[in-house]
Amino acid sequence: MKSLNLTRKQKKELTRILVALVAFLTVIIVDKIVNLASVTNSKVGWLLPFFLYFAIYLVIGYDVLFKAIRNISHGQVLDENFLMGVATIGAFALGIYTGISGKDVEGFDEACAVLLFYQVGEFFQGYATGKSRKSISSLMDIRPDYANVMRGETVEQVAPEEVAVGDIIVINAGEKVPLDGVIVKGSTTLDTKALTGESLPREVGVEEEVISGCVNMTSQIHVRVTKVFYDSTVSKILELVENASSRKSKAENFITKFAKYYTPIVVCTALLLAIIPGIVTRDWYSWVYRALSFLVVSCPCALVVSIPLSFFAGIGCASRHGILVKGSNYLELLNKANTFVFDKTGTLTMGNFAVTAISPEENKDEVLRLASIAEQGSSHPIARSIIACYGKDLTDDYAHTNVAGQGIIATKRDDVIYCGNEKLMIENNIPYIPQDGIGTVVYVAHGDKFVGSLLISDEIKPEAKSVISKLNAMNCNTVMLTGDNEAIAKSVAKELELTSYKSSLLPQNKVENVEKMLADKKKGDVLCFVGDGINDAPVLMRSDIGIAMGGVGSDAAIEASDVVLMQDDLRGIATAKRIAKKTMAVVMENIVISLAVKALIMILSALGITGMWLAVIGDVGVAIVAILNAMRVNRKKSKY
């Protein structure tokens, strides 16, 4: 019992159910052996089993009857308690009818059992829902409980909300980082798993930023708070995830609508089923009985609980993988997404420049060394990338001359290094070997002799190719938008096997292009825009689904997009799509199973093939199955 973690209310319920179950089994066994109705051998013999069963019925169902009466007085007629009450009391009445009319007494045991099963089902349903809810929420549990603030010499433990910007907080090993800030003392390793899904811990030291929601793993650090709790990363994320289920998907809206009409329709059908065939056949007993079985399945609970739970599990699962989904509707859309539009720089590529080729190969070091000497004083990204690639110390005793639009000439007495584009080579009459790679080419000459060239280009992210091919395999269009020229765009598109690309776009052209794609798409197509969220907010907002990458710490990205990848890793897109697919599959399964079982029960009951027993077992059974099914989305073991 302890391992079940029941609340006090649940324990009470369980005890009541067990007591009633034992009593019920005793009575029914005795009844089957000696036939209680014939024990007293009189005309009112049916009274004995009636009182025994009715006593048990009251034990197990007094709350149902109580709620039914109370809710009617509140004007809630079609309430599930009331309907269960009518169904079971009706079954008792039918039993009394058989007793009075002198037939074999039947129906008391069934009436009692139906309510018993109903309660068992309700109990399990409540337990399973509570458990699922907790297990999903606990995965998203990144909320810090307290902060240790330095007040002069002493350290005080306060609620994170009470800490002001500029305060120094102490974070011990094993504690959560409560607020965003900068380390002022100490260095440590941070576990960012709960926040970004990244399992590799992060090393941080003095002057580096820490983000709330991470766990401090190794040693104590002192942090100067830069944001109040309400603006910190952790509250932004929690707010987002908690509000996610308020943006409802089409499936959920369907269920809400369905639930509204389902109960009245079932009740009306039950009424008609009792009255019309009753009048026609005059066999009131069996038609009323069949109608009562209908009332047993009149609660749309299985659907109403399991569909939102499935989406909740999907959103929970995504956030465990460092993907924030702003609403269940986006999960639904993501499943259907078939066009992925990518921004190039910073999304498909690293957005930094790097030396990707040096020729001639055999003289690599010399080319790099000379180029580094020449570029040393420059802060241009290209110069920085060359120096970063060389990575060794340089003696700076050259005089640098900047030739606008051409490059740099570095001189030390007679020693001259030319470093720049082909114009610089032509201008100085240096015969050079043209390099025809895609990107920026830097030619290097020593004296009047050509030494070699460097190719500098924006690096494609290592995971980009596999993600694009996965998306292509899922029959998605992959489109790249870039401000770069045709040659660069073409080579990147070819390398990544993109379906199409648009080059030489100004920022405003990107919006126009996406709008054109949105206008041209067929009904049912879903367009997804993936960007870094920094300068493409308008496009993110305009598209069906805006996915921002590397969202940790960027409010603008979180604001403008619908899905946020906490980590700057494209693989999150494929993961998100797979989670969406799984969630929708489970949602569809649950809708179909629940409706099919209910319809089947109604048909079988109407035809008189099955009784109330099966109706109640089927009804609560399918609810539990649907809840368990919903949990499949968020199983720890499943890989996405």
Next chain:
Amino acid sequence: MKKIYKLEDLDCANCAAKMERNIAKIDGVSQINVNFLTQKMTIEADDYRFEEIMDEVVKVCKKVEPDTRIIR
């Protein structure tokens, strides 16, 4: 004004849906979400008579599910 309330003992999903439907009908409520899973209610209503509206909300909830408490 938008406010979020915690709900206690909301144990039936259908009731949550019913509450949502009935609260939406209250005059002055512009947005309502009764979340069975997070056991929270998000309500957006006219500023100047928010308390009045909340009293009405409590009444409506009591009608649907008397066991459920809104923690104000």
